Amino acid sequence: MMQRLKVAARRVAIAGMALGVVCTTQAATVPDVVDASEQWLDQQAQSQRRVDDLGDQRRSLADEYRTTLREIEGLEAYNQQLQRQLKLQRDEIATLDNSISQATAVDRQILPLMLQMVDSLKQFVSLDLPFLPKERAERIEFVTQAIDRVDVSVAEKFRQVLEAYQVELEFGRTIEAYTGMVDVSGQKLEVDFLRVGRLGLFYQTLDGLQSARWDQASKQWVALPASERNPIRDAIRVARKLTSPNLLTLTLPTAG
Template identity: 30%
Template structure:
C-alpha cells in the first residue's frame, strides 16, 4: 500500500512537473511572440516617423522654394516694369536727343568759325562729316553722340596746348602764303614767315593779322623753339590775340 501510494505520488509529481514545463515553454513562446510583435510595432513606428519627417522636410523645402520663387517673381515684375518705363521714355528721349545734337553741332561750327583761325578747314571738315553722319539712319544715336562729344573734347583740348603747325594764311588779306603758326591755347596765335623775316599776331578784335616788330618776331621764334622742344623754357612777351578780359574769362571757363 505504501509503495502504491509512493508510486502514485511520484506519478502525480512527474505529471505536474511536465505541465509546469509545458506552461513555462508556452509562456516563453508567448513572450517571444509578444516581443517580436513589439519589435515589429517599434520598427513600424520608427518607419512611420521617418516617413513623416521626410514628408515634413519636403514640405518645408517646398514652402521655402515657393517663398523664394514669389520674391523672385516680384523682383522680375519690378524690373520688367522699370524696363518698360525706360522703353516708354526712350522714344521721347530719342526725339529730344536728335534736335539737341543738331543744335550742339551748329554751336560747334559757329564756335570754330569765330575761333582763332588755326586748322580751320580740318576742323570744319570734321563738322561736315558729323553732319553727314547725323543724316544716316543706319547709325545709332549713341554712335552719333559719341562722334559729336569727341569733337567737343578735341576742341576743349586745343585750348590747353602750345602747338605748332604749317598752314596757308593771308597776312595782308590778299596774298596767301605758307607760314609757321605758333598757338598758345586760345589766347595767342602768331605766324612766322618761311624766310623768318616777318611775323604777325592774329587780332580777334579786327579779325585780321597784325604785323609784329623785330623784337616781337624774336619772341615768336623763341616760342616756336619751346613748342618744338628745341630750347629751354623762358618767358615770352607777346601781345594776346584776344582782349585781356575775354582771355581771362575764357581761361576761367576752360
C-alpha cells in the first residue's frame, strides 16, 4: 500500500512540473515535493498500523468477552446445580431431624419395655424347672448389662432381649442331657441331668444307681425307683444323640 501511495505522489509531482505550477515566494522543488509525499506516506502507514493494532485489540477483547460470557453461563449453571443440591440437603437434614426426634421418643418408650421384659424373664426362670441355672442367670445378666451400656444401640439391646426370650422358648421344644453337680442329703454328687422340654427334669448318678425327678410343687428332688433307671439312661443316650430316637417311657409329673 505504501508503494502505491509513493507512486501516486511521484505522478502528482511530475504533473505539477508539467503544468508549470510555480510559486514565486514559496516555490517548491521536486525533491521537496517528493520528501513531503514520503513523509505523508509514512504518516499514513503509521496511522494504518495504529488502526491495525486497534483492530487486533478489538478482536482480542471480543474473544475475551465471548470467553467471559461462556464462563459466566457455566458458573450460573453450576450455581443453579449447587442451589438444587443445597435444597435437597436441607430437605434431607429436615427429614433426619424429624427421624431423630421420633427415634428419641421411641427410645424413651422402648427402654422401660425392655426392662420390664427382662424382669419378667428373670421371674419366669426363677419359677421354672431349675435346669442350667448358671447359664440362664448369666444370659439374663448379660442382657441387663447391655441395656445399661451407652455404646450399644437401642436396636441391638432389643435384639438381645428377644434372643434371650428365643433361647428360653427353645427349651420347651427340645430334649437335653448335660453333666453337673447336685446336692443329695448334704452330699455333692456329679450326675447326668435330663431335661425333657419343660415337662420333666431328671438326674442319674454316673454309676446309674440313683435316679430322681424334680418335683415342681415341692421344689425338691424326688428319688425314683430302680425301675426308672433304664428308661432315664436310654433317654439320656437319645438326648446326647448316642442312639437313634425312640419312644421314651418316663414318669412325668401330673398337673396339680
